[in-house]
Amino acid sequence: MNASSTGTKGTAPDLSKIRRGPIVVALIIGAFVAILNETLLGNAFPDLMKAFDVSASTIQWLSTAYMLVVGVLVPVTALLQQWYTTRQMFLGAMILFLIGTIVSATAPEFGVLLTGRVIQALGTGLMLPVMMNTILVIFPPEKRGGAMGLIGLVIMFAPAIGPTVSGLIMDSLSWHWLFYLVIPLAVFSIIFAAVYMKNVSEITKPKVDILSIILSTVGFGGIVYGFSSSGSAGWSDPEVYWTIIVGAIALLLFIWRQLVLKDPVMDLRAFKYPMFALVTILLFVLMMTLFSTMTLLPMFLQGALLMTAFKSGLTMLPGGVVNGIMAPVAGKLFDKFGPRVLVTPGIILVVIAIWMFTGVGASASTGYVVTIHIIMLVGISLVMMPAQTTGLNQLPRRLYPHGTAILNTLQQVSGAIGTALFISIMSNGSKDYLKGSSDPNSPGEKVQALVAGVHNAFWIGLVIGIIALVIGLFIRRTRPPEGEESRAPAGH
Known part of the structure; x- marks a missing residue:
């Protein structure tokens, strides 16, 4: 069940001449854009329900699907970061996020908006672990607290201003502007990262275990989906408890497989x-x-x-x-x-x-x-x-x-x-x-x-x-x- 790939040992890049400042700025801009977009949408749910003529349980999918995709994708990022450079991962994540934002901004119907949100979530799910891993690699232990603190500033400040900015936009403009506002920020992030982001990761290209990825997707996806949908459907709904049960079984099998594999997807x-x-x-x-x-x-x-x-x-x-x-x-x-x-x-x-x-x-x-x-x-x-x-x-x-x-x-x-x-x-x-x-x-x-x-x-x-x-x-x-x-x- 392993994809054919040689688990070659890569050489670590020379970090002695790395300029940490521009790399951190690139990471912060990307994180701010992605996290701000997530919190902009919550306040707009009532308006979006009217715009697309959908129920509260349907509109919740804009949030549930986002959380679901991130929850499914993040476990695989440990593997992806050993196959692709830091620069490739970050730029790929931000380009995906930009595409999702454009699709969402121009969505003529709810299904298209949901598709845009899923593409955005793919970008966010790739970017967040890359950001933390990069900080760990480029800073020595005695300086990591300050660097993590800067990332923490963005991670908490973006959600803080999100609902307020969203309220201002919805009071005076259409919901489309929740996404139009983010497009130039995402474009700037991509340009800045293209200039300043350097590769700091070690490419080892380990074997890809397809079964682990399937078990991870079903496991984490099932648990996140089951608990997320319990609020609207109720705990007695078979879809809720069966999804959680199947997810839990798949997760146990995933854990067992990671412990016996030489190159686990998530070690x-x-x-x-x-x-x-x-x-x-x-x-x-x-x-x-x-x-x-x-x-x-x-x-x-x-x-x-x-x-x-x-x-x-x-x-x-x-x-x-x-x-x-x-x-x-x-x-x-x-x-x-x-x-x-x-x-x-x-x-x-x-x-x-x-x-x-x-x-x-x-x-x-x-x-x-x-x-x-x-x-x-x-x-x-x-x-x-x-x-x-x-x-x-x-x-x-x-x-x-x-x-x-x-x-x-x-x-x-x-x-x-x-x-x-x-x-x-x-x-x-x-x-x-x-x-x-x-x-x-x-x-x-x-x-x-x-x-x-x-x-x-x-x-x-x-x-x-x-x-x-x-x-x-x-x-x-x-x-x-x-x-x-x-x-x-x-x-x-």
Whole structure:
């Protein structure tokens, strides 16, 4: 079942004369464009439903399909990065993203728009692991925190301004401009990368195991699809639980196959490094909480506090901006003090914020919600990049593509699971409240039902946050294996 290919040993490129600055700028521009586009679309769903005359469950595919494609593609990127150069991977990803954006912008019907989103997702799925792997290769361990912090700034700042920019566009222009706006940014990213992006990866061209790719696609795809569709279809829908069951079986077979292959598609031997394994578990738990909070909060703001989509976007903007600013600061502090002084206080802040959310009612002031949101995202900024960098720092260089692919894949899976779990808890809590209500059809009772459901979800989030806190207590500074540090570039 292996594709015919020789697993030749490649020669590592000379990194001593690499100019890191332009490469990082190219990566940041690409990441900003891709992530901004993802968050621009959420606020426009009601308008897109009217424009294409489709239901809420249909329009959700614009988000579900995106997450599904990224979740399926990312595991394969570890293999692709050993077949194609950094430059080829990044430019290929951005060109795919540009094509998808143009298709989406000019879509005459929903099917074409969905196709454009899938092509965009192919580009994003290729780019995100390449970005992290490149940072690991071109920076020595003692400087990676600052570099990861810059990437973190973009990863959090783009989603922060996305809903607000989207609200402005939808108030004054058509939905097409959500994509027209991104086209020049994507073109600029491609031109800049074509000039400044250098190859920093080692091409080894390992054997391609087709069965592993099939099992990975069915496994990760089935789990992400099943959990993502549970919100609209319900857990009792056979399509939901059978998809998850088939995905889980395929995933187990994928794991077994990776452990017996000489050249695995995703080398799970990275989990032999204890700090990487611990960080992976921590981020999986934490990302469940983060993704679900980002989904619940707009629903609470619009459904309980009766805000418009634009105002809810503005309410969430300060937290996102503060998080973006904090990311490079946390990176520099990580380089100086290590992860322990950042990760534990960060998770404590997240737990405090979730606990405060369990008491927020329909009479809460906007300022109070903004304050809690800022506390949560400051905590997240102290945990995310420092924890990722700590885990990846322990790996030998040959496992960098696999480590980044593992972390990116599990973030997609944990996002799908967390969102489905918390939305399900919220929905059931709301239904239970209305069953005991004397007037379940009154607008006031529906608001109280939403508040009760959100509170239930945040109580579960608090439990998950405490689990993350216990795991975080064991995080400590790591070093790459003997002999790996000497291969880091001395460039500037």
